[in-house]
Amino acid sequence: MRIQLKSIAHARSGDKGDTANVGLIALREEIYPLLAREVTAGRVKEHFKGICKGEVERFELPNLGALNFLLHQSLGGGGTLSLMTDAQGKTFSTALLRLQIDIDDEEASRLGLIAQN
Amino acid sequence: MKERVRIAAGQGFWGDLPDAPVRQVEGGPIDYLMLDYLAEVTMSIMQKQKARDAKAGYARDFVTLMKEILPTCMARDIRVVANAGGVNVRGCAVAVAEVAYELGLMGKLKIGIVTGDDILDRLDEFLFRGIELRNMDTSETLHTVRDKIQSANAYLGAAPIVEALNKGAQVVITGRATDTGLTLGPLIHEFGWATDDWDKLAAGTIAGHIIECGAQCSGGNCQYDWQSIPDLANVGFPIAEASADGTFVITKHDNTGGRVNVPSIKEQLVYEMGDPHEYITPDCVADFTTIQLAEDGADRVRVFGIKGGPATDSLKVSISYSAGYKAVGTLVYSWPDAYQKAQAADRILRARLERMGLRFDQILTEYVGANATHGPLAGAPSPDLAEVQLRVGVRGNNRAAIEQFTKEIAPLILTGPPGVTGFAGGRPKVEEVVAYWPALIPKSEIRANVKFLNV
Numbered sequence: 001m002r003i004q005l006k007s008i009a010h011a012r013s014g015d016k017g018d019t020a021n022v023g024l025i026a027l028r029e030e031i032y033p034l035l036a037r038e039v040t041a042g043r044v045k046e047h048f049k050g051i052c053k054g055e056v057e058r059f060e061l062p063n064l065g066a067l068n069f070l071l072h073q074s075l076g077g078g079g080t081l082s083l084m085t086d087a088q089g090k091t092f093s094t095a096l097l098r099l100q101i102d103i104d105d106e107e108a109s110r111l112g113l114i115a116q117n
Numbered sequence: 118m119k120e121r122v123r124i125a126a127g128q129g130f131w132g133d134l135p136d137a138p139v140r141q142v143e144g145g146p147i148d149y150l151m152l153d154y155l156a157e158v159t160m161s162i163m164q165k166q167k168a169r170d171a172k173a174g175y176a177r178d179f180v181t182l183m184k185e186i187l188p189t190c191m192a193r194d195i196r197v198v199a200n201a202g203g204v205n206v207r208g209c210a211v212a213v214a215e216v217a218y219e220l221g222l223m224g225k226l227k228i229g230i231v232t233g234d235d236i237l238d239r240l241d242e243f244l245f246r247g248i249e250l251r252n253m254d255t256s257e258t259l260h261t262v263r264d265k266i267q268s269a270n271a272y273l274g275a276a277p278i279v280e281a282l283n284k285g286a287q288v289v290i291t292g293r294a295t296d297t298g299l300t301l302g303p304l305i306h307e308f309g310w311a312t313d314d315w316d317k318l319a320a321g322t323i324a325g326h327i328i329e330c331g332a333q334c335s336g337g338n339c340q341y342d343w344q345s346i347p348d349l350a351n352v353g354f355p356i357a358e359a360s361a362d363g364t365f366v367i368t369k370h371d372n373t374g375g376r377v378n379v380p381s382i383k384e385q386l387v388y389e390m391g392d393p394h395e396y397i398t399p400d401c402v403a404d405f406t407t408i409q410l411a412e413d414g415a416d417r418v419r420v421f422g423i424k425g426g427p428a429t430d431s432l433k434v435s436i437s438y439s440a441g442y443k444a445v446g447t448l449v450y451s452w453p454d455a456y457q458k459a460q461a462a463d464r465i466l467r468a469r470l471e472r473m474g475l476r477f478d479q480i481l482t483e484y485v486g487a488n489a490t491h492g493p494l495a496g497a498p499s500p501d502l503a504e505v506q507l508r509v510g511v512r513g514n515n516r517a518a519i520e521q522f523t524k525e526i527a528p529l530i531l532t533g534p535p536g537v538t539g540f541a542g543g544r545p546k547v548e549e550v551v552a553y554w555p556a557l558i559p560k561s562e563i564r565a566n567v568k569f570l571n572v
Contacts, residue, residue, distance in 0.1 A: 011387075012338070012384040025384065025387065059392055063406055064383050064386060066386075084483070084510075
């Protein structure tokens, strides 16, 4: 089955210069391994095609059930230089929650996700 | 030694809820009020104010606030730590002293003044001596912007704040100090943590990180179950209740709105995070992958297990420089075909700018209501879109070209696609762009200064 991150995670994003950071947090602890396996740096780079012009770095925080992504060259120059409505990358969090991942039915059922699709 | 020290955050940024610090002081027991006033943009604004008036250059809001809360703070022994001094810390302290005098607090108040962060006058000396202050992001040397620099400050850590508190200051005013140092300083002062007790310094730093954005850790801007977060109109700002062993609880006053729970704290922990193994401050390097969280009753989250490592031998420097001008023009197009009309207007506008021979370093068109936040991820806009806002921004070094752009927006109403409105604000304003230059400097070059003003 296909599942959108919105139904299994929450997130917050911010900026550091022209880099957006997105912290992706599993809604429940058991879901973290699924995020860690599926939401790779490459996957996120692909998702933000046309928005993120640099590389994507990923860091793992299993203690918080969270992943942190750095999306370089994503904010139109960043800070005060940027002309974007979202020059501080505040809505990159919800933009990442649009990502859909495929998960086999057995795992979805084990994680209690079947009804949520 | 106190068993627990309660540090309350009163402002998440300069311009945050004006009555939040008052409510922190009056809403229940606290030991310290921590106030963060300095965003990066603030320092350059303050330098300009100081250039016009030698007595200006700090956060005047802080003085107004002190007038309101100083009597209560003195009566309840609440100490205040704020980076409100901007580029004129002494001027800020004098203004607070005048307020204290008016309030009849003569002989009672000792104000700590932390300076040494302002390095604007030393830049040429540094460059001459081969301290290049290269841009941390681009590696360029400072020479590329040398003649456009407006402010330059090193980020001071907790140490000078600790010194001021140790010597009895009830109010400590700093210039550019790290947000986290404003929280860590009082904890080192109270608990006597050693300067190489890295785990505890990291814990105090992380407590600071959690509360430094105000209510953003207590229910504000919280995605987790946001519809059910109660009474944000009366949102409680965060309080860190710290213990000497380096553990702490994040909470808020009783009878306030918002919510403190594990998800709300997690969201703030990942905010503006880089490499979580290395959260670098002047005081230590904190490891966010060691943080443990547990709910500890209603609106209470216990934070423990934090590990840290030795501080680096550099300080971060924030330099602001003039980087041209920008302006943003907007118009609103209505159903039917709102998006197509806005797109047509953009084409017409760009053709006119082209014909006038105007050149910009950057021009950006966004359609608010269709794709301004999520770009292509938002997909094609619905053909039934009720309205969309056309938003066009330009940036460049030629002020005249930006001025001409601002005159081209309103004419689109009578000379472009139909169904357009939303020009009540008048012609867009031309803004000066102040950009940032992040750099590192050896710690040995910066000496923090602590002085006192007795009222």
